[in-house]
Each structure stands twice: as C-alpha cells, then as structure tokens.
Amino acid sequence: MAAPPLLALTDVTLTLGGKPLLDCASLSVAPFARVGLVGRNGSGKSTMLKIAAGELEADSGERFLKPGASLRYLPQEPDFSGFGSVRAYVEAGLGPFSDAHGAGLLVSELGLSGCEDPQHLSGGEARRAALARVLAAEPDILLLDEPTNHLDLPTILWLEEKLSNLRAALVLISHDRRFLQDLTRETLWLDRGGTRHLARGFSEFEAWRDRELEEEERQAHKADRRIVAEEHWLRHGVSGRRKRNMQRLARLHEMRAERRNRVGPTALVKLEASEAQASGALVVEAVQISKRYGERRIVDKFSTRVMRGDRLGVVGANGAGKTTLISLLTGALAPDSGKVKLGSGLAMAALEQSRASLDAALTLQDALTGGGSDYVEINGERRHVAGYMRDFLFKPEQARTPVSKLSGGERGRLMLARALSRPSNLLVLDEPTNDLDLETLDLLEEMLQDYPGTLIVVSHDRDFLDRVATSVVFSEGDGRWVEYAGGYSDMVAQRGAGVEARSRPETPKQEPKEKPAPREKPAAKARLSFNELRALATLPAKMEELREKKAKLQALLDDPDLYARDPAKFSRAGSLLAEAEAELAAAEEQWLELEIKREEIEG
Secondary structure, eight states: OOOOOSEEEEEEEEEETTEEEEEEEEEEEOTTOEEEEEOOTTSSHHHHHHHHHTSSOOSEEEEEEOTTOOEEEEOSSOOOTTOSSHHHHHHTTOOTTOOHHHHHHHHHHTTOOSOSOGGGOOHHHHHHHHHHHHHHTOOSEEEEESTTTTOOHHHHHHHHHHHHTOOSEEEEEOSOHHHHHHHOSEEEEEETTEEEEESSOGGGHHHHHHHHHHHHHHHHHHHHHHHHHHHHHHHHOOOSOHHHHHHHHHHHHHHHHHHHHOOOOOOOOOOOOOBOSOOOSEEEEEEEEEEEETTEEEEEEEEEEEETTOEEEEEOOTTSOHHHHHHHHTTSSOOSEEEEEEOTTOOEEEEOTTOTTSOTTSBHHHHHHOSSOSEEEETTEEEEHHHHHHHTTOOGGGTTOBGGGSOHHHHHHHHHHHHHHSOBSEEEEESTTTTOOHHHHHHHHHHHHHOSSEEEEEOOOHHHHHHHOSEEEEEEETTEEEEEESSHHHHHHHHTSOOOOOOOTHHHHHTTSOOHHHHHHHHHTOOOOHHHHHHHHHHHHHHHHHHHHHHHHHHHHTOTTHHHHOHHHHHHHHHHHHHHHHHHHHHHHHHHHHHHHHHHHTO
16 A cells, blocks of 8 residues: 655646646645646646645645655745844745754755845846755755756755655656756656646657657547548438437537647757858967956866857856856957967857846747737747747747746747747757746757757757767866866766765865875764654654555465456555565665664664
C-alpha cells in the first residue's frame, strides 16, 4: 500500500480572463518524492504551484496538506518588502524547530554576508537569498519555481547537490534540462489545462510526451474518419428503423461537438534569424588582451581566434567578468593591453541577459518595429508585425500591451524576436535560455545550429552548451580564461573536473594558509545535529512501517494464482516490494551509522 501523500491537489480548476487555465488538474506529492512539473510557457505551472503552496485559491477542486507537514515555496519573484537585511528575511522564514545558526551558515555558503539590503540585490543575489530562506527552514515539502534563474553555474551545482541530499519532498519547475534530469524521479506534464503523470524522471519524459502526442493525433484522425463515414451514411444511407437512425444521428452530432471542442497541442515558436551578408573568414582575433578594474584582474593575457561559423560558449561564476570579456571581443571595450582585430563585414545582433534595453512603457508592437510602423523586415521580406508576433506565440490583441505587463517568458520571447529580426552574421546572446520553455529551447538550439553566421553565447545551461557550442571559454579565476574544444561535457573531460560548486568567500583565502586548528575544531566538539537527532527519533517508526509494507507485499506475491489472475498487479507488487526493500535497507543503514556516532560522542 502506497504511503498517503503529504500534499495533493485534486481536480483543480481555475479560470483567468474567461478562459480555463487549469481544468481538473491534479498533483500528488508523496514523502521524499522528486517531481518535475513541466509544460509550455503560459500553461499554468507557476499558478498550479501557487495553489499547491496555498497562496492562490482555485475556483474548484480540493487541496490537501497533511496535518503537521511543513511547506516552503520559492516564487519566481520573491517579496523582500519589510525586511532591512538578508539575514532578517531568511530568519523570518524559519520554522519553530529550525536552526538559526544553520541558517546563517547557509547564507554564507550562498556567497552572501546577510547584511545586504534586500531592496538593492542583483538578480542572482535575490535568488540566492530566497533559496536560503526556503532551505534553512528544512521543510517536509519544497516547491521551487525556476530556482536556477539568474544563478551562475557554481551555485547551480551547489544547489543540485544540496537538493539531492535533502529528505524533503520536492516539486520543481525548471527550464534547465540537466538539473531536471539529475533531480527528478517522476514527471507531471501540464498540458492544455490538464495533467498527465509519468512515474519516471525527466530523462524519459520527452520521448514519452512525443508518443502521447502521436497517439492523440492518431485518435483524432480516427475520430475524423468516423465523422466522414457517418456523414456519408446521413446523405446516402438513411433508411430502416427510425429509432435506430435517430440514435445514430444524435451520435454524429456528439462527434461533431467533440471535434469543435477539441483543443490541439500548443503551437511552437517559429524561429528564423534575419541574416546579413557573410562576414570575412576571420571574425575576431584577440592577442594577449588584459583588463583590470583597480587592483582586480578581469582578463589576463587572453588570446583566441574566432572564425566564421564558430559557436563560442563563455562560462564562469557571476562576477568573473563574462560581460567584460565579450565587450572586449566585440570591440565595445578597449583592452588595457594586447589587441583585438575584428573581421570585415561584421553585422552584430545582441540579446542582453538583463533585458535592460526593453523600455517598460513601450508596447509590444513598438518594441518589435522600433515604433511608428506596422512591419518588420526579415531576410529582405517585409512582414506585418502581427504575423511576426504569431511566430513567437503572441496574440494579435497583445500588440498594444505594454512591455511592463508581459510575463518573464513573454519578455524572453520578445527579446529573442527583436534580436533575430536584426540582420546579422554575428549573434551575441547573454543567457538566452532564461525564462524559455523546453520546447522553445529545442527550436532555439536547432536554429543556432543552422545559423550560417557566428555565435558567442554566455550560458549556465550545461545541456544547452553541449548541444550548441563548438568551444567553451572558461574562467579559471584571477583573470585567467582558458578555451576548450567542444561543449561543456568536453570541457569537463579535458579539465578532469567541472565547475566547482560555490564555497564561502573566506574559504579560498584560508586554504593556502597553514592553519590546521580551525579545520580540526569541529571534530573536537563533535555532536549530533538537529537533523540527525530528529532522524534518530523518527527512523525506528519508519523502519517498522516499511517492514509491515514489505510483509504485506510479500504475502500478496506468495499467492500462487496472482500472476495468472492479474499479471499487472503481480508486476506492480514486485516493483513496490523492491522499492520497499531498498528504502528499508537505506533507513537501517542510516540509523546504524547515527547510533554508532551517538555512542562514540557519549563515550
């Protein structure tokens, strides 16, 4: 028997602007679950997570939260109002049994001091502060909406490791494929208002989704053929008993109504870059370039040669100088020493991570056309802005919508539409994957692979770099940049290590100093943490529950006639038994380790 859920939404319905956003959508979160919530931009993922968190009430349906279970929710845009410091913001989210000292350590691990003013944080700092708040509370359930947005790669790797070691149940929305693949064990697909569940992680989701859509298309085609056949009967074969004919006619009307109300899959973005004439074979040549700001070295004697058709990825921690390096390579910034040579015939289009060039007061149409026009020009073809908007999933009635009213995903698509509409043979993209759904990312990757020009891209998305980049420039620290052939995985193979997870700012300075005492200090006053004490208290009951579950499943499988009577039930019971045995073994091993540790501490 499966454990009762900690959190459940049943047949949740929500209508916004007269259109159902969620239609009988359901979610079940078991203890220790790892659920990936996926779907197109605008499908209602964030709304569903808000309903699950209790921050938004559905029109109908039920929300269940197990009594006594603690829940924390990370929104895309956290509210810092009313807090004078990051530390105050984080501590305000602690539960009654949370460790305030541990919360301070968590803030430090995330590269913050705790004294920062929350109203003046950068995007990355705000995201790290919000993560510290939800993680420090050590809840039973974590709901995370795009937790990797604005984070650098070291912090993403730190977060991935932290979440993988948590005992909390996790529901995760993310556009980062590698992050989803590494953390999820089941996937909930939100599509056209409804939900479909896959009892496997994200790594198997896309193939399953494609099969589901293919089967849906086959069933729709069969239904259409049945309607054609029935209409032929209506025109040529109405005869026989009137009652039977009336029933058949009524069924035809039902089939027609079903076809009228059928909602097809959401359309895909159509991506096409406006191409300028080809540049020269050499695009950028940098020779021993250096740049300093005060005493800080940003770039130190870096050399590279970018040829036409290359796809150069730039990777490094926030603050490493990625934007400065790109500015040097594209001629926007002069180096302190060394030289940069730009090739002939360059036409550059850029997409900035900050979206700062988007005037919030502009309408969507003016942002695309530059104002005063109803047309954009793509590859020499004059197109009406409404048609170009449809390519990026904007509706014609949104033409006069101010940029300030667009969602994060819509702003991302708008920036992409603007960058691709400009004739270019050199594309410079700074974090292009932010706020884009996975299907749009697929199309962007395909378009970039077919783009005849040259690409320079800053990204923290490992999967995106693997699919797009032909070489990666990586920050090794202290202004040293090294270029590696291939994508991110190729860089890891060549370096022998990936990007290191974020550590506290003091750690790099302490490591060269020979001060062993601070490292030995924790061992001298070893003690069980709050989590370990709680595990020691709760594990025996959990182990007993697992033993009972195992005994019931074994008794079920001992029935010699079960397989012949119900093969599916036999298979399901076998799988559940294997899971129960593995979970029991892990619990027993954890309890034994903690008990040994307790005995050693107590002498």
